[in-house]
Amino acid sequence: MNQLPLMPGVRGRKGGSLAVAAAIAGMAMLLLASRMQTPLLAAAPVDRAVVVSTPGAAQVFLPHVPRQATPTPTPAAWIELVGQIGGAIMAVDVQGSYAYVGSSSWLVILDVSDPAHPVRIGQSPALPGMVWAVHVLGGLAYVAAGSAGLQVIDVSNPVTPFLRGAYDTPGTAYGVSVVDGLAHVADGWNGLQIIAVNDPANPILRGAYDTPEAIGVSVVGSLAYVADGSSGLQIIEVSNPANPILLGAYDTPGYAYGVSVAGSLAYVAARDAGLQIIAVSDPAKPTLRGAYETSEPAFGVSVVGSLAYVANWGSGLLILDVGDPANPIWRGTYDTPGEVYGVDVVGDLAYLADKHIGLQIIDVSNSTNPTLRGAYGSPEVALGVTVAGDLAYVADYENGLHIIDVSNPANPNWLGAYLTPGNAVDVSVVGGLAYVADGPTGLQIIEVSDPANPILRGAYDTPGYALVWLTSPMPRAVCRSLMSAIQPIPSGVAHTLDPVGKS
Numbered sequence: 027m028n029q030l031p032l033m034p035g036v037r038g039r040k041g042g043s044l045a046v047a048a049a050i051a052g053m054a055m056l057l058l059a060s061r062m063q064t065p066l067l068a069a070a071p072v073d074r075a076v077v078v079s080t081p082g083a084a085q086v087f088l089p090h091v092p093r094q095a096t097p098t099p100t101p102a103a104w105i106e107l108v109g110q111i112g113g114a115i116m117a118v119d120v121q122g123s124y125a126y127v128g129s130s131s132w133l134v135i136l137d138v139s140d141p142a143h144p145v146r147i148g149q150s151p152a153l154p155g156m157v158w159a160v161h162v163l164g165g166l167a168y169v170a171a172g173s174a175g176l177q178v179i180d181v182s183n184p185v186t187p188f189l190r191g192a193y194d195t196p197g198t199a200y201g202v203s204v205v206d207g208l209a210h211v212a213d214g215w216n217g218l219q220i221i222a223v224n225d226p227a228n229p230i231l232r233g234a235y236d237t238p239e240a241i242g243v244s245v246v247g248s249l250a251y252v253a254d255g256s257s258g259l260q261i262i263e264v265s266n267p268a269n270p271i272l273l274g275a276y277d278t279p280g281y282a283y284g285v286s287v288a289g290s291l292a293y294v295a296a297r298d299a300g301l302q303i304i305a306v307s308d309p310a311k312p313t314l315r316g317a318y319e320t321s322e323p324a325f326g327v328s329v330v331g332s333l334a335y336v337a338n339w340g341s342g343l344l345i346l347d348v349g350d351p352a353n354p355i356w357r358g359t360y361d362t363p364g365e366v367y368g369v370d371v372v373g374d375l376a377y378l379a380d381k382h383i384g385l386q387i388i389d390v391s392n393s394t395n396p397t398l399r400g401a402y403g404s405p406e407v408a409l410g411v412t413v414a415g416d417l418a419y420v421a422d423y424e425n426g427l428h429i430i431d432v433s434n435p436a437n438p439n440w441l442g443a444y445l446t447p448g449n450a451v452d453v454s455v456v457g458g459l460a461y462v463a464d465g466p467t468g469l470q471i472i473e474v475s476d477p478a479n480p481i482l483r484g485a486y487d488t489p490g491y492a493l494v495w496l497t498s499p500m501p502r503a504v505c506r507s508l509m510s511a512i513q514p515i516p517s518g519v520a521h522t523l524d525p526v527g528k529s
Contacts (some may be wrong), residue, residue, distance in 0.1 A: 036062075118379045119160045120321065120372045124184055126167055127385050127402070128157025135184045141375055141387045141399040150179050150187045158200045159212075159242075159368075162480035166190065166226055168209050176211050176219075178226045193229035195219045201242040201284075203250070206268055210250050212240035218252055218260075220267040230269035241283040242295075242326075248307060249273070251292050253282035259294055259302075261309045276312040278302045284326040284337070284368075291315065291351055293334055295324040301336055303351045318346055318354040326368045328376075331356065333393060335376050337366040343378055344388075345393045360396040362386050363425070363445075375399065382425060383459055403422070403428060403440050410452035410463070417441070417477060419460055421450035428469075429477040444480040446470045451492070454474055459483065463492040 072388035111128020123139035124147075133150040150167075155174030160167055165182035181187045197216030200326035204223065211219040217237035222230045237260050242253035248265035248463070258278035263271045280299025285292055286519055290307040300320035305313045321344075326337035332349035342362035347355040364383035369376055385402040411423035416433035426445040432438045448467030453460055455474065463472040468488035473481045 028058065097490050114156070114381050114440065115379045115384055116381060117157055117159045117170075118368050118370050118377050118385060119162050120370045120377050121162045123387060123464075125377055125402075126162050126181065127379070128160055128169070131156055131171075133157060133160065133169060133179055133187060135181060135187060136385065137184075137388065137400055138314050138377075141389075144387065144400050144402045145387065146402065148181075148184045148249050149185050153177050153190060155199070156349045156512075159202050161202050161204050161209075163204050166223075168204050168223065170202040170211060172198050172200070175199050175213075176202065176209055176221055176223075176229060178223060178229065180226070188344050190226040191223075191229050193221050195221075197240075201240070201253070203243045203245040205245045208264075210243050210245050210264065212243040212252060214241070218243065218250060218262060218264075220264060220270065222267075233264075233270055235262050235270040235272065235353075237262075241441070243284065244285050244287050244292075246287045246380060251287050251306070253285040253294060255283075258282050258296075259285065259292060259305060259312060261312060263309075273309040273313050275304075276304050276314070278304075283324070286327045286329045286334075288329040291348075293327045293329050293348070294337065295327045297323040297325065300324050301327060301334060301346065301354065303348065303354065305351075315351040316348075316354055318356075320344055325366070326379075328369045328371045330371050333390075335369050335371050335390070337369045337378065339365050339367070340364055342380075343369065343376055343388055343390075343396060345390065345396065347393075353426055357393045358390075358396050360388050360398070369510050403443055410450070412454050414455045417474075419455050419474070421452050421453040421462060423449050423451065426450050427460055427480065428452060429474060429480065431477075441477040442480055444472050444482065446472075448492075465491050468492045 047517050073433060075494045082327045115129055115402045117128035118125055123137060125136040125138045127134045127136060131153045134146055135148040136144045137147050138144045142265055153171050153174060155171035157169055160171055167179040167181045169177040169179060171177045176193045176199055178191040179187050186258060195211055195213045197213035199211050201212030205308045207222060207224040209223045213219045217240050218235045220233045222232045237252055237254045238257040239255035240252050241255050244251045247470040248263060250262045250264045252260040252262060254260045259276045259282055264271050269514055278296045278299060280296030282294050283297050284295035290305060292304045292306045294302040294304060296302045301324055302320045303316040305315045320336060320338050322339040322341040324336050325339055328335045332347060333347045334346045336344040338344040342367060343360040345359045360516045362378060362380045364380040366378050366380050368379035374389060376388040376390045376501045378385045378386040387400040389397045409423050412419050416431060417431045420428040426443060427450055428443045430438050431441050443481040446462055446464045449465035450462050451465055452463040458473060458475040460472045460474045462472060464470045469482040469486040469492055473483045
């Protein structure tokens, strides 16, 4: 099934270019392959650790150690996923004191009654696709799950959500809006799919309208407003689900990604074209009323009263006064550490799906000075991990070090994090200290005796790009062999560090 090119390709991500991130991911894959092929490193007591660094990130040369024996492949049938934490956060819907968050292929339910300390209380089983959108109504969560279509999850007991039913749409489900027992699914290149969900265990297709590339949808009354990618806004009459009719369209200048309707106006998050405000009082002749050029691509929008809250990708949350639609005015902004794809506003709080970071809860009672009230971390770009006891320590690239309680593998629990100054690529833990290979900033030594409050204890700025922190048991002779193999590389430098303080 084809996937739409949803990631912006013309602007760099905060903290480094996508090219560097791709290079580091490639390095991690090479490292993993090297470790899988070198059982020699795990044959004797630990002596030294090796940090490999390169002045540039374009190439990495790892020493070749001949394998001693060919391991027996593990049949895929023997492998069972028992739990997960983290993943790309693309969607959030808030109902009452609960936030329903799409985390990769899971629906995570958070108790946000205390916004400063959100607590995860439930998580769905793994879904067959990624969660792009969620709409919660009447104890059921309707999930647009990408290539897996529509998934219906019973959340009447938020502690134990379970799958009630599913409908595999022909395209890629990116958006969903449920009204009067009908789920309207924005299904990518297969347009709008209308599915009866009166019986959640047996969803049935009622009708469809083939728009060019449906990404987001909002249904008000008998009209479905579809954010249709490069085709802009499509307005479809759905009073007869078996025979939906296109009433009108407006070709926005950007890529229509999200839409929110308030009164007679449709607010379209048009990615690189920012926010487009379109009058839809006459659905057959929608007209532009106003626009605001955002600093970063606009991926989502929520409108409350005279304020529009825009998911402004790398610049976080943007708040606009749209009391005069022809002249939107900047009111405030909150720059989150990640990339915001979705926003839901309830009362004085804005809940942001901050892709690589997790859920960010922002107090917007003063729109000119929004402040962080709370957050729920969700490591996503995990390049390295080590487990000590019941704790997993994750090197999460630009998001630093994350510490996760895995005492119950089916329900891992995020405990704390330390945002390193560079790019956390690998990690090892010895005696209450986490040693993090932090890319351009070398080695970071972090005390983790209190997992909820990790503290920096020291650092060593290697001259290049720290990629790997090897503490697998190895004899001194093997360590020296690795050193001799690495040192001749013209573009690389190797450093030895003794974790127990020996010279």
